[in-house]
Amino acid sequence: MEKRVWIGIDDTDSRRGGCTTYVGAVLIRRIEDAGYGLDGYPRLIRLNPNCPYKTRGNAAVALPVRADKIELLEDLVFKVIEEYADLDIEGTDPGVIILVGEPSEEIRKYYWHVVRDLSTIEEAEKIALNNETRLLRWNKGRGVIGALAAIGADLTMEKTYELIAHRKKEYWGTVRLVDPKSVWLMNEKTYPLTFDNVDEETGEIRITPHTPCPVLLGIRGVTPSIVEEAYKMLRIYEPVEFYTIFETNQGTDAHLQPMKIADVRENISVIIDGIVKTKPRFTMGGHVFFTLEDETGEITCAAYEPTKSFRHVIVELEPGDRITVYGAVKRKTQAFTLNLEKIHVKSLVELSIVRQPRCPVCRKRMEKINEQGYVCKACKTLSSSQEVIMIRRKISPGIYEVPASARRHLSKPLALSSNYQHC
Ligand SMILES: [Zn+2]
Structure with a gap:
């Protein structure tokens, strides 16, 4: 039987x-x-x-x-x-x-x-x-x-599909003959039901690997029928040995676990709720680092150069912003560093600068005379109110992710995130 x-x-x-x-x-x-x-x-x-x-x-x-x-x-x-x-x-x-x-x-x-x-x-x-x-x-x-x-593997809660086309042996190690224009067109017609086909930012085709392996291409999507439909839209100029549709845990965030900073260990991937402690800065190599804290400790968070425009979001964070970070924990000499895959900006602090007021009579900038007050050097008018200027923040609350070219296989693209468990 x-x-x-x-x-x-x-x-x-x-x-x-x-x-x-x-x-x-x-x-x-x-x-x-x-x-x-x-x-x-x-x-x-x-x-x-x-x-x-x-x-x-x-x-x-x-x-x-x-x-x-x-x-x-x-x-x-x-x-x-x-x-x-x-x-x-x-x-x-x-x-x-x-x-x-x-x-x-x-x-x-x-x-x-x-x-x-x-x-x-x-x-x-x-x-x-x-x-x-x-x-x-x-x-x-x-x-x-x-x-x-x-x-x-338990895929009952969440799964995606990948159609993988394999190459004939005589083509292994040679340039893959897939028309890039057809990939862009396929992406236009099927995204976000298929995902990670292209990287909009770098202009790179993502479905073909760069290694000498037998994979010609892989198309990721939310159903078996959409990946097959997408595959048929491609123009391929070499014989395909066969293609197979796999059920996968890719794009499900299965690797991430919510954790407090004090419990973080090496070689795991975590979700941490915390507050930005230090102003993020670019280093010479184009990486961005800042310190995040929660009630149990603090950790360095990193957005490395390959995460491209994602870094420009990170660098806009300010101490006091409430965020949730997603990423892999690495040990760097003595301390841990979290390599950011995604960030949820929950609330932004109000930023302002305080300066000397303008004279209400002659509009010249006044000078500080003591803790309470200012004087206008020109017309001798006195004032006790300083000028407070609110600074417009360049980012808004929301979820931001690294581009497709820097994304891990397991990371769930925002295009698939209809309901976010940890928001
Ligand atoms: Zn004046």
């Missing part, structure tokens, strides 16, 4: 090339050739973007399959990994988890742990064994972490 079987795969790629989505896409075709079918969309799951061991995107793949012979599935997976993973490259440590039935609460919890924090191979193996899964490992087998987490 056929059962639902989950296959999780991770860490088959290397810095040189290769790609876990390609291995997943090939495996789907092999499974179908064997007479089985997928039972739902394949998944592309992004894990903690701050993981120091990650290869490029820290992505894992999970496939829900209907099958009766688990050994045969295991065999198919084994062959595809042997064939396509960069096994001879240092740092490629594939891991596969095969689970019959649905993931337990323990595996679901493990997903949230791995998308937000760091885990170990030992921790993944322990949970995998508790849950009677099958494990396949190559080299150090670090991939078991992502493979297990991808199976446990």
Whole structure:
């Protein structure tokens, strides 16, 4: 009898090339050739973007399959990994988890742990064994972490889709032949139902990667039909091997967790409510830094040069402004720095300057004579009221984000944020 079987795969790629989505896409075709079918969309799951061991995107793949012979599935997976993973490259440590039935609460919890924090191979193996899964490992087998987490991913609350088109092998490493004009046109017709196709600010096409990997392009969107429709609008001048629509946790902010400054740790991504403590300043390198405080402590926030016009919002903040920041925590020498991905400006302080008043009689600028008063040097008129000038703030309350070119895979673009939980 056929059962639902989950296959999780991770860490088959290397810095040189290769790609876990390609291995997943090939495996789907092999499974179908064997007479089985997928039972739902394949998944592309992004894990903690701050993981120091990650290869490029820290992505894992999970496939829900209907099958009766688990050994045969295991065999198919084994062959595809042997064939396509960069096994001879240092740092490629594939891991596969095969689970019959649905993931337990323990595996679901493990997903949230791995998308937000760091885990170990030992921790993944322990949970995998508790849950009677099958494990396949190559080299150090670090991939078991992502493979297990991808199976446990809970996408019921929020998910997006990505259509990934893969290239024929003879084209790997060559310039991608996708007409940029058709990408802009597609974006015009489908944004914001599709997103991160282009970067308006830099004029850059975002759907094609720059690495020598087998991915030709990826289109992100809110439904399977819109990414497919968008794909058909493109003019592509090279043969496409195949395309696959993945269900993903991209653009959902799954990596972020609300936290007080005192509880912040390295390599996690957080949401902090606080008050601007110091005036943001540009450094020589074009980065902007300021200090944020809450009732538990203070932390440096950074908007780096690649965040482009986002920095011009940040630099307009003033001490006393109430904001919520979203971003990754990094350790810089002794202290933590939060790399901003998004900011919610909740309220702005009123800014004013106080100066000597003009003389009510002759309109000349008066001079201060003591704490209480001013005198007009020209006509000797006295006055006790100073002049207060309100300064117009250049930003307004609202949510601001980094441009598409600087956005993390997991970050939810504002175009998708209809309801903001932490506002
Ligand atoms: Zn006067």
